[in-house]
Amino acid sequence: MRRMVVVAVAVIAVLAGALWLRSGSDAAAPNGQKSSTAPDTSRIHLGPATGGTDAFVAWPAGKAPASAIVVIHEWWGLNGQIRDVARRLTQQGYVAIVPDLYHGQVATDPETAHELSRGVDEDVALADMDAAVAWLRSQPRVGTRRIGIVGFCMGGGLAQRMAIHSREIAAAVMFYGSPETDPQKLAALSAPLQAHFGAEDKGITADKVEALKAGLAKAGKPVEVYVYAGAGHAFMNDSRPSYHQDAARQAWARTLAFFQKNLKG
Numbered sequence: 001m002r003r004m005v006v007v008a009v010a011v012i013a014v015l016a017g018a019l020w021l022r023s024g025s026d027a028a029a030p031n032g033q034k035s036s037t038a039p040d041t042s043r044i045h046l047g048p049a050t051g052g053t054d055a056f057v058a059w060p061a062g063k064a065p066a067s068a069i070v071v072i073h074e075w076w077g078l079n080g081q082i083r084d085v086a087r088r089l090t091q092q093g094y095v096a097i098v099p100d101l102y103h104g105q106v107a108t109d110p111e112t113a114h115e116l117s118r119g120v121d122e123d124v125a126l127a128d129m130d131a132a133v134a135w136l137r138s139q140p141r142v143g144t145r146r147i148g149i150v151g152f153c154m155g156g157g158l159a160q161r162m163a164i165h166s167r168e169i170a171a172a173v174m175f176y177g178s179p180e181t182d183p184q185k186l187a188a189l190s191a192p193l194q195a196h197f198g199a200e201d202k203g204i205t206a207d208k209v210e211a212l213k214a215g216l217a218k219a220g221k222p223v224e225v226y227v228y229a230g231a232g233h234a235f236m237n238d239s240r241p242s243y244h245q246d247a248a249r250q251a252w253a254r255t256l257a258f259f260q261k262n263l264k265g
Helices: 002-023 080-090 110-118 122-138 154-165 206-218 245-264
Strands: 041-046 053-058 068-072 095-099 147-152 169-175 193-198 225-228
Touching: 041 080, 041 122, 053 080, 053 122, 068 080, 068 122, 068 154, 080 095, 080 147, 095 122, 122 147, 122 154, 147 154, 147 245, 154 169, 154 193, 169 245, 193 206, 193 245, 206 225, 225 245
Parallel strands: 068 095, 068 147, 147 169, 169 193, 193 225
Antiparallel strands: 041 053, 053 095
16 A cells, blocks of 8 residues: 555656646746756847847757757747747757747737738848847857758748758758749758648648749759648647648658758768
């Protein structure tokens, strides 16, 4: 009987610890270092104190040098779901940073999300992403190691544009973002690009996907574009009805393999 009580107490303690780590994972810490209440994540500020934006950072276990990935949020903003994506990347050994492109605002309904996304200035967004990369470069654990980028929905298109804009990006993955298809602009793409789309997406339709493939081919860039049958827009977002489990699992496996090859290979 005593043994059963001890085991039960141990199990409760483990579960409580797990819940505590999750609930405290967004606590702030100075200079982007891990805080005592949230050893796996931190909040930082990018850019000048009177400008710039905030970002969420998730750290891999240990202290070994690590490659990094910039995560660009959907039109919802820097919410819990996108922070979970960053945490998933730390399980693969990456430092993950999510710059807040909405500068403090988060949408919970499509109307607000649409309004906020329309208000994003691409030049400002690129500056925020540049600041995220610069911050990563300043971190001893990253230093000169390779940096990738991944984005979803609105963030998918911005991830592709960041890879065109910055030679600091060593690999880019875009999920169902509105793609840049102009071969002249794609010629500036210095990093390998992987793109994922849902066959049932009513916004990013098959003709846009084909235009992306054609533009990349004409620009002489590698073409790695995947379309998932039965999946619609936002099929990776497991907090929304649009989530498509099979497509999400396959796309995520391809994403991790792509980053493994181009950031760690």
